[in-house]
Amino acid sequence: MELFPPIPYAGWSDTLATVHRFAQVVGRVRLLASPRRNHWWNVPFHLTGRGITTRPMGLDPTFTIDLDLLDHRVDVSAVDGRRASFGMVGRSVASFHRELQDALAAVGVSGVDISGARPFDLPDADRPFAQDTEHASYDPAAVTRYWQVLSQVNVVLEEFAGHFSGKTSPVHHFWHTFDIAVTRFSDRVVPPAEGTDPVTREAYSREVVSSGFWFGDPTYPDPAFYSYTSPEPAGLADAELPAGATWLERGASHLAVLPYDTARAADDPRAAVSDFLEAAYLAGATRAGWDVEGLACRDGITDPARRA
Template sequence: MPLAEWRDTKETLHRFAQIVGKIRLAASARCNHWWNVPFHVTGRGITTRPMRVADGDRIFTIDFDFVDHRLVVATLDGEERSFPLPGQSVASFHGATLAALAALGIRVEIALPRPFDLPDAARPFAEDTEHATYDPVAANRYWRVLSQVASVLEEFAAGYSGKHSPVHHFWHTFDIAHTRFSGRRIDQPPQADPVTREAYSREVISFGFWFGDDTFPEPAFYSYTAPEPAGLAGEPLSPASARWVARGDSHLAVLRYDAARAGTDPRAAVLAFYESAYRAGAGRAEWDVAELACPGGVTDPVLRL
């Protein structure tokens, strides 16, 4: 999945996802650490899951179908509107999405109808005709990679009995992630923005995959511990190709996608990477690893026998 081969499609699709994601933000109940906001992988693409603007309104979903390459807006009572994804600019996609909702009697107000934390964050979606590339082959491959990574993350997530997030796809950073929590409260500095304050109000070790960006221009699996304990970047990682990478004042554990795929058992390599990153962060932060363990997704010690 070389970033250079689908960068233009990725930039367009990222903004499509932010439009739908902001609708999800406006039409879902607030959940701790923003868990109400991300997408979830489906058998044909990604979904918002069911939502509604206010009590009594129609329940609806918005799905990206990366098999037939359509955006599908559907209500609980069976009505549906859809339109093709190829050939759309961000501006036309924005208009078509709102028109599909309106045709179903759904009115959603996007609080800030412009990109979040992207270079063109000051430009409204409705004015963006620059991003208009959609390669169906690349979009389908993106979804297939997401699906494979989600499966591995689900398997890894099963080994932890403490509070942890679903495996979900964030439209903010365009990554897929699973996060484990120790339960310790973390006081954020006064200058922290609201997104950061809620995301990191508790001590976490997070695991995920992203498709690359300007600062790391290739797809990779990653993990980080926040706040970062002293000495974390000195801990060993598996497999041997994994590395600690400086990212501002902290470090990411990184396993390049191509390095994982080059091995004889990529799935085992990724699971070993996540486990080594977890052991590094949990050990340095003094988590009770044995107590929080959940081998094979089973918490009852009798059932493990």
């Protein structure tokens, strides 16, 4: 299969809006049923060989929700063997929300109440999922392509993660922003600004350089690789980025952006993405005073005998 196949935002924006909300419905279950981890690492999804998964959660029973993006079905499985499944094609968000609750009940999951759940940070955040019959577009080919692109990007981010020996998040797929990311930490504590909400305080309680990929949205209608440093050090946007990449103003901060189609057009797309991620990381880490050399890790190896 082609590396980084085309996935223009305009070609599947209606389907993307629906699937994003499907993911948020499942994400609400993940938020309620998973053991809490620092920086909310318990909440995002991970990839499987056929789609995305919540990973096991809960204790009575332990269960998993998998979105099969080849057969376009949701599978809810309990550790005792009980299983419930339903299709996603032709289904509205309200219908998806109802079927997921029924599937959870069928495998014995109780005490996870998403009946009043609403979208997070989306234009219809005031409307419960249970009332959303508007979003019902589902192009199976586009959804499979989304998973294929996500899978390829996942491997590139895993390789990038292996170049750093410090505290690093998993490579994970965030359902609230619908991006895939990996975050490096200096572990220097960041005092929260006055009025910062609890979600943001936990996510950014330490200095970070976060790198990832998103599929586009109405404010930036193109898929792209990105990187940002938080808190943003002085002079970050003055740093040089590889050809085709740029600094994008996002409020009071800056985002390093490499458009997906620019990477696809490169002689070596994989190298182009790796060079961009490394350059954006160094731009933030050096200006923030990180021990860049001490935290470097060649090919995922820290054993001195192996690295000699």
